[in-house]
Amino acid sequence: MxxxxxxxxxxxxxxxxxxxxxxxxxxxxxxxxxxxxxxxxxxxxxxxxxxxxxxxxxxxxxxxxxxxxxxxxxxxxxxxxxxxxxxxxxxxxxxxxxxxxxxxxxxxxxxxxxxVPTTMIQEVLQNNHDSLEGGHQGVVRTYQRVKQDYCWFGLYADVEKHVKS
Incomplete structure (x- = not known):
């Protein structure tokens, strides 16, 4: 390739x-x-x-x-x-x-x-949900935001777990 x-x-x-x-x-x-x-x-x-x-x-x-x-x-x-x-x-x-x-x-x-490697998933989630820019949106909006730029196996489940915690 x-x-x-x-x-x-x-x-x-x-x-x-x-x-x-x-x-x-x-x-x-x-x-x-x-x-x-x-x-x-x-x-x-x-x-x-x-x-x-x-x-x-x-x-x-x-x-x-x-x-x-x-x-x-x-x-x-x-x-x-x-x-x-x-x-x-x-x-x-x-x-x-x-x-x-x-x-x-x-x-x-x-x-x-x-x-995104496993060791950096929390950093991405924090930047897209917890930060001022992320705005503490719900699961669906945070997922939509993250999936525009990033990829990893189990992305939705990780977003859901992070937002609900």
Whole structure:
């Protein structure tokens, strides 16, 4: 599978204060507002955390074309899902989610969702529910918000447990 062009960190970015003050119209800062050094460090931290989980490490190995380095069962399991994932040049894993744009257009919209390692799930949930930006929305709204940018197995159950706790 080919590696993608550089993608931006999907969440939890430190923002340039000058841009947010000038932007008093309620517009949300985008990835270009993030200090590149901070963004690079976050992406490095995410890639390392993904590598600490065997399922993501095996999947990354397959996406790099090195499935011969895995045992048969691990390679087989990773190959089954590999076509839905993308590995960036800086070793960050994304899930490729395609959704229909609209009913008149037969083309799907492709969204890259950051694969969140288990060790970072609580951080994502806190930022999307507990923070001022998250607004303590209920289960459904928090789930809708999280699934726009992130992906992990058991996402809905984790959101539900976090919101109800």
């Amino acid at each position: 080919p590696k993608s062009r550089s993608t931006e960190d999907a969440g939890n970015a430190a923002v340039n204060p000058a841009k947010t003050e000038a932007n008093s119209l309620g517009e949300v800062p985008d990835a270009s507002d993030v200090d590149p050094a901070i963004q690079s460090e976050r992406r490095r931290r995410i890639a390392i955390a993904q590598d600490e989980e065997l399922k993501w490490l095996n999947l990354k190995t397959v996406l790099r074309g090195n499935s011969d380095k895995l045992k048969y069962r691990a390679a087989r399991d990773a190959c089954k899902i590999a076509e839905r994932f993308l590995l960036t040049d800086d070793n960050v894993l994304y899930y490729m989610n395609s959704t229909p744009r609209d009913q008149q257009d037969n083309q799907d919209e492709l969204r890259l969702l950051l694969v």
